[in-house]
Amino acid sequence: MENLVERMQAGDRRALARLMTLAENESPEVPRIFAALRRAPGRAHRLGVTGPPGAGKSTLVGRLIEALRAAGETVGVLAVDPSSPLSGGALLGDRLRMPVLDDPGVFVRSMASRGTPGGLARHSLDLADLLDAFGRDWILIETVGTGQGELEILNEADTTLVVLHPGTGDTVQALKAGLFEVGDLFAVNKADQIGADSLKAELEWAFRLREDRAAPPVRMTSARENRGVGELLVEVRRIRAAREADGQLGAQRQARLARRLRREVELEFADRLAGDPDWTGLLENLARRVMDLEIDRYAARAELIRRLGKTKGATEA
């Protein structure tokens, strides 16, 4: 395993790909992988790209890859597609829309959301951390903008780009999905189609009504015709530079890290309470004692928390 980490840090793509699989499959090796990477956190800026299915996210990400490469910057991409709730399988088709570059400066990885609530956020952040340790300048994370898990990833992005298209027309849907809150900037894609102008106007109108914060920039793009992509990237870079300049980035990252740690521990305990036979046994036992009027529910809860505190399997820090 240490060997894989060293190879990855030396630029071996096969090693990076293996490490990503281990992280995604929650291998018992994962804590050791990240321990070995402790001093190599990376320097990438993370750009989340989200929006409804079919908005042109993958095509636009492909164009952004080209533009960033033309500027000599390296790119890692995580392209997330939903798993089928029935079979657990997934069709991962985002690469289809991205240019096939024989380019050491680009690494694209497709991932399925898989079933676990919160699991997607955990896995994708681990994979993003690996891309970062691989030394990328940019990490683009494409997710469908529906559902809790997807939006949770975006909380961890440095900048979030929301992609909409005139086909959906319906800004109400995007509003409901919480996309307006997560977006630092917006692309109205498929500008080559009718309705793009009015969608842009509608968005800008909606943002003006919101008084709690400054209106995010809205740019028109046609990913298919490669128009407006340079201007969009200028805007992304402006946001990146502003965040880096005001000295807040470090504090923001630390706050995000604290939130991420809390989430991961919550999930870990939730998983154990739901699935670990020791814990489910303890739960049953406490419930029975409450039923038998032996202890009250608050005493049972205190007992459970006490036991969770000295949980097994927790490695010493």
Next chain:
Amino acid sequence: MKAPIRVLIAKVGLDGHDRGAKVVASALRDAGMEVIYTGLHQSAEQVAATARDEDVDVVGVSSLSGAHMTVLPRVLAALRAAGREDVVLVAGGIIPTDEAQALLEAGVARVFRPGSSTRDIAAFLQEEVARRRGAGAA
């Protein structure tokens, strides 16, 4: 450790039909696999590079153009060069028996000809990947 089977479905060379490839891709998804589909006209080197970066267990190459006898050995060589000689490489298409035999000898794990059911394909892949993962762990 949950580890879904990851599959890359690729079309190599010039032929422009991918209906069959898409049918297989969705059938494998329905069998619980994570299927990456990269579209038409891939080179052998592109297929191997994608297989490496995506860390797939299986590469399925479909060929209707009759070019399989040149394409598949190239994919095998490219996979070896990319350090992925461990991948289960399967082929689908209109491939005569004697040529299928030659491909198996060259290192293709299985040839699926028209009429193979998607269920057979899924079952073969499940078995073969389990076998190779078991061998890798030992």
